[in-house]
Amino acid sequence: MLRNAPDHYGHAVMPQANHDEQALEDHFLALREWTARNLDPLDRRLLDEVVVPEVAEALGRAPGKSSEVRRALEAEPFHQYWLTLTLAYQDRMWHAIDESIDRQYDTLAEEVNKHVAAPLGSLRLAPDFVAPRYITAIDNHRMPGSYMVDTAEDDFRAGALYDRFSSTYLRNFNGGWKNDGRGHTVASHVLDFYPDLKPKRILDLGCSIGQSTVALAAAFPEAEIYGVDVGAPMLRYGHARAEALGAAIHFSQQNAECTDFSDGSFDLVCSAAVLHETSTKAMRAIFKESHRLLRPGGVMVHVDVPARHEHLGLWDQMRLDWESHYNNEPFMTVLARTDWMEVAKAAGFAEEKTAVGYRRGVRELDPKREDFFTKGHPEGRTMLGSWYACSSVKD
Amino acid sequence: MAERINRDRIQHAKGSQPVVFESQTVDALAAMVIALLGEVAVLRDRLDANERLLEQAGLHGPDKVDAFQPDAAAKAHRAQVRNASYNRVLGAGRDKLVPDLLTEQQQYDETLSAVAD
Numbered sequence: 001m002l003r004n005a006p007d008h009y010g011h012a013v014m015p016q017a018n019h020d021e022q023a024l025e026d027h028f029l030a031l032r033e034w035t036a037r038n039l040d041p042l043d044r045r046l047l048d049e050v051v052v053p054e055v056a057e058a059l060g061r062a063p064g065k066s067s068e069v070r071r072a073l074e075a076e077p078f079h080q081y082w083l084t085l086t087l088a089y090q091d092r093m094w095h096a097i098d099e100s101i102d103r104q105y106d107t108l109a110e111e112v113n114k115h116v117a118a119p120l121g122s123l124r125l126a127p128d129f130v131a132p133r134y135i136t137a138i139d140n141h142r143m144p145g146s147y148m149v150d151t152a153e154d155d156f157r158a159g160a161l162y163d164r165f166s167s168t169y170l171r172n173f174n175g176g177w178k179n180d181g182r183g184h185t186v187a188s189h190v191l192d193f194y195p196d197l198k199p200k201r202i203l204d205l206g207c208s209i210g211q212s213t214v215a216l217a218a219a220f221p222e223a224e225i226y227g228v229d230v231g232a233p234m235l236r237y238g239h240a241r242a243e244a245l246g247a248a249i250h251f252s253q254q255n256a257e258c259t260d261f262s263d264g265s266f267d268l269v270c271s272a273a274v275l276h277e278t279s280t281k282a283m284r285a286i287f288k289e290s291h292r293l294l295r296p297g298g299v300m301v302h303v304d305v306p307a308r309h310e311h312l313g314l315w316d317q318m319r320l321d322w323e324s325h326y327n328n329e330p331f332m333t334v335l336a337r338t339d340w341m342e343v344a345k346a347a348g349f350a351e352e353k354t355a356v357g358y359r360r361g362v363r364e365l366d367p368k369r370e371d372f373f374t375k376g377h378p379e380g381r382t383m384l385g386s387w388y389a390c391s392s393v394k395d
Numbered sequence: 396m397a398e399r400i401n402r403d404r405i406q407h408a409k410g411s412q413p414v415v416f417e418s419q420t421v422d423a424l425a426a427m428v429i430a431l432l433g434e435v436a437v438l439r440d441r442l443d444a445n446e447r448l449l450e451q452a453g454l455h456g457p458d459k460v461d462a463f464q465p466d467a468a469a470k471a472h473r474a475q476v477r478n479a480s481y482n483r484v485l486g487a488g489r490d491k492l493v494p495d496l497l498t499e500q501q502q503y504d505e506t507l508s509a510v511a512d
Contacts (some may be wrong), residue, residue: 023440027433033469083415086430089498091408098405109397138410145405152397328410 003127009169010177012244013111015235022078022099025168028093031094035085035391042052043082044315053316066317073318089356090142090327097164098144101157111160120248121225123239129253131230134279145182147231159209159237166211173385174361175215178254178292181361182272184214185387186301190268191367193220193391194299199223199267203293205256205286206230206274209238210249212219216270217247226261227255257285264295273387275304276332283331285345295395299351302340303387306358309336309375311383319382340390349392359389 009016017025051072053065063069071081099106116123131148139146143161146279151157167179174181190197197219204213207227217225229235233252242249254260256274269290275283290300306322320336323329344354360371377383416422445458450456465473 020437020441024433025438026440027436030436031429031432043417081510084425085429087415088426089412092426092430092433094408102399105399106396142408142410144408146409148406151399151401151405238415326411326413328408330492332470358443 008161010072010344011241012268013108013115013156013160013240014160014177015097015101015104015108017100018103021096024096025093026097026163028089031085032089033120035089036284038090039064039082039215040084040252040318040363044069045080046076047315047318049348051076057366063314067390069314070318070321083322087326090292093168094143094161094165096172097161097168098157098165101160102262105152108156108160109152109154112237113254115240115243118145119239119243120275121239122171122241122250123235124250124252125232125235127252129230129232129255132255132257132278134277134282135230138330140277140328142328147229147234150233152191154236155233156237156240158231158233159241160318162234162239163209163211164363175211175363178214179211180215181363182303182387183212184361184364184366185361186212186270186272187216187219188362188367189301189367189389189391190299191304191365192369192372193228193355194393195367197267197299197300201214201264201266201292202226202268202270203228203259203261203365205259205269205271205290206277207238207251208373209234209243210247210251212272213238213249214242214245214247217242217249224250226250226252226266228252228256228259230255246348257282259289259293261293263292264298266293267298268301269293269298270301270303272303275302276329276335278337279331280334283335284343287343291348291394296394298394299391300344301391301392303389304335305332306383306388307332307336308376308388309333310335311380315381316380316382340388344390344392353395354390354392356386356390358386360386 008014038393039356051069052063055072059068074083078274087151132143135146137146138276143158143165145151145158147158147162149158163179167174167177168183175184190199200223202216202223202225204210204216204225204227207213207229208231210227213225217223225248227238229238229251231255232253235253239249239251242251252260256271256278268379271286275286278286287300287302290302307316309317312320317336321333323332324334340356341351341354344356355372355375357372360373362371370388408442414422416425417467446455446460
């Protein structure tokens with residue numbers, strides 16, 4: 001009943017797929033790829049060749065931002081078809097994986113318990129934890145129940161669901177079933193820009209199930225690694241997952257804006273694809289918290305989705321808006337317009353020590369400077385495969 | 396067995412609930428058509444798995460299925476099955492759209508009004 005490995009697919013606590021579950025997952029991926037290959041180019045043309053001229057005539061000038069063409073584009077039946085297929089993938093894939101997890105829930109529970117019996121790392125949950133509103137008000141990326149909902153005592157479902165979805169969603173873009181490319185990208189950036197740092201204590205903010213955190217642990221084997229996240233079921237699963245992979249990580253349930261760690265207690269504080277699920281205020285607070293937690297000479301690195309509004313053509317702006325309008329990622333379009341340098345400076349980092357730009361994603365440690373750049377795509381496309389990064393050194 | 400809780404909470408993602416086409420009903424129809432595509436894809440993969448497993452067991456495989464020539468009896472059987480399937484799937488659309496039926500429905504509505512009066 002297993003996918004392709006002798007004992008299990010991926011790591012020991014990962015949900016497995018039987019034949020039909022895998023076929024359905026393959027179908028969803030094929031549906032998304034079909035849409036991207038066959039409909040995206042036509043939807044671009046619909047916008048550029050039909051909608052833009054209409055809107056330009058009405059406005060008396062060319063539309064410059066996606067909000068000016070949204071209404072006209074969304075009235076087009078072809079775009080409605082594009083939206084329907086895009087939503088179908090994003091909405092139904094979760095349910096397909098959830099059903100598969102239901103089938104094997106008790107087996108997975110045994111695996112989770114087995115792997116945390118004699119741990120290398122640790123797990124600290126906060127039963128009275130109150131998550132910020134940007135987490136509780138919506139289910140991010142249409143993940144039913146999002147990160148916080150427990151569906152059993154000591155539940156791990158959200159983590160298992162996220163593990164399967166995220167590795168399938170990003171496939172080879174971000175490291176296959178490990179989905180750890182962003183962790184290797186952060187580590188490569190550190191070794192590229194700050195080769196002498198030699199961090200002893202590392203904190204991964206918004207670590208989710210620790211996919212990037214495990215990569216950081218591999219890149220800095222001498223360091224003590226900590227990860228904080230809001231979701232208890234994510235952390236329970238992440239703890240078991242890290243143990244199954246032999247990584248010593250200390251997980252705790254905390255808000256990345258205001259952790260309980262002491263001032264100056266870390267050499268490296270980072271996050272990977274966390275900021276876009278927060279808010280303007282929270283992003284500022286997370287940069288300030290990073291500054292507080294670093295010792296003088298310590299390094300902050302945040303990487304997130306690569307979309308930058310100033311570098312995008314209209315269709316790619318619309319594709320980014322889709323995330324905020326329909327995929328329950330309300331802050332994503334705002335983040336793409338946010339001046340990260342300004343946020344870093346307001347948090348206490350010096351401009352001359354701060355770098356902001358794209359970092360090409362890597363699947364294993366590869367610290368080279370040509371992977372860092374500031375120019376957008378020549379045709380205004382989203383730089384898929386790269387991440388937008390901000391790093392700085394605390395004075 | 397773990398006792399599962401909060402099942403209602405994970406039926407739908409909380410947040411954006413767009414209506415893409417003219418109505419929720421059209422959206423629901425589109426969602427069902429796309430879901431059926433998934434069911435057919437899984438079914439085909441399962442048939443493929445069956446053929447390959449049978450081949451491994453020394454019986455027929457996908458190539459033999461591809462080369463299979465149905466005889467007259469098989470063709471007649473398939474024609475019958477196919478027609479019944481078209482009746483179910485395409486007939487559902489016909490029954491909704493056929494103008495005579497719309498006329499009938501209008502007459503029925505008129506009769507209803509007359510009875511109510």
